[in-house]
Amino acid sequence: xxxxxQSPRYKIIEKRQSVAFWCNPISGHATLYWYQQILGxxxxxxxxxxxxxxxxxxxLPKDRFSAERLKGVDSTLKIQPAKLEDSAVxxxxxxxxxxxxELFFGEGSRLTVL
Amino acid sequence: AQxxxxxxxxxxxxxxxxxxxxxxxxxxxxPYLFWYVQYPNQGxxxxxxxxxxxxxxxxxxxxxxxxxxxxxxxxxxxPSAHMSDAxxxxxxxxxxxxxxxxxxxxxxxxxxxIP
Numbered sequence: 001x002x003x004x005x006q007s008p009r010y011k012i013i014e015k016r017q018s019v020a021f022w023c024n025p026i027s028g029h030a031t032l033y034w035y036q037q038i039l040g041x042x043x044x045x046x047x048x049x050x051x052x053x054x055x056x057x058x059x060l061p062k063d064r065f066s067a068e069r070l071k072g073v074d075s076t077l078k079i080q081p082a083k084l085e086d087s088a089v090x091x092x093x094x095x096x097x098x099x100x101x102e103l104f105f106g107e108g109s110r111l112t113v114l
Numbered sequence: 115a116q117x118x119x120x121x122x123x124x125x126x127x128x129x130x131x132x133x134x135x136x137x138x139x140x141x142x143x144x145p146y147l148f149w150y151v152q153y154p155n156q157g158x159x160x161x162x163x164x165x166x167x168x169x170x171x172x173x174x175x176x177x178x179x180x181x182x183x184x185x186x187x188x189x190x191x192x193p194s195a196h197m198s199d200a201x202x203x204x205x206x207x208x209x210x211x212x213x214x215x216x217x218x219x220x221x222x223x224x225x226x227x228i229p
Contacts, residue, residue: 004157031214031215033217040123041221041222042204042219042220042221042222043158043204043219045217048214050213050214055212055214056214056216091157091158093157093158095215097214097215098215099146099208099209099210099215100146100163100165100208101215102148102160102163103150103158103160103206103217105150105157105158105159106157107155107156107157108155108156108157110155
């Protein structure tokens with residue numbers, strides 16, 4: 001079974017530029033998550049999709065971050081314009097959606113904003 | 115509301131010594147509890163989970179955790195540390211909220227294993 005795929009693995013941009021990250025979850029997983037992990041901290045939920053609908057985006061900085069999940073499968077997370085404090089690893093995860101279900105994580109996309 | 119507290123952001127043990135990583139949770143409903151491990155430059159992967167069956171849960175790589183409701187704890191242990199256990203460990207609590215799965219992670223504990 002293929003795991004969660006993310007790209008790119010690494011990205012370096014200058015502040016005020018834009019960047020986009022892509023995630024392909026495990027086939028059949030209804031729930032998709034985007035987490036931000038700043039060095040030395042735990043994952044912080046940015047947005048959670050159930051199929052192609054948003055169920056939680058309370059911690060997404062909506063003035064600069066946006067995300068979509070077209071057709072309930074792949075997802076894209078965009079940052080525009082980027083700030084220095086956006087430097088982090090962006091983790092995508094998927095799950096079946098059951099409360100007892102584990103999350104399956106991709107390897108993450110490391111963003112450095114200069 | 116639910117939350118997870120991991121005591122100790124860094125833990126060092128000697129190779130062969132007992133590993134104990136602490137996790138306390140807060141949840142308004144019976145929780146489902148998880149431990150995930152993260153190796154450098156990788157995503158998180160499941161170590162073990164508690165889903166209201168046996169209170170002592172065994173996971174991969176010789177790790178286990180015991181759910182103690184009276185102490186609201188779910189500490190992770192391993193009798194003998196290996197060098198390969200060096201990684202960051204995250205405790206997480208999940209619950210069903212409004213028909214969807216809500217997951218809250220702790221801040222993590224970085225385990226160092228000294229040869």
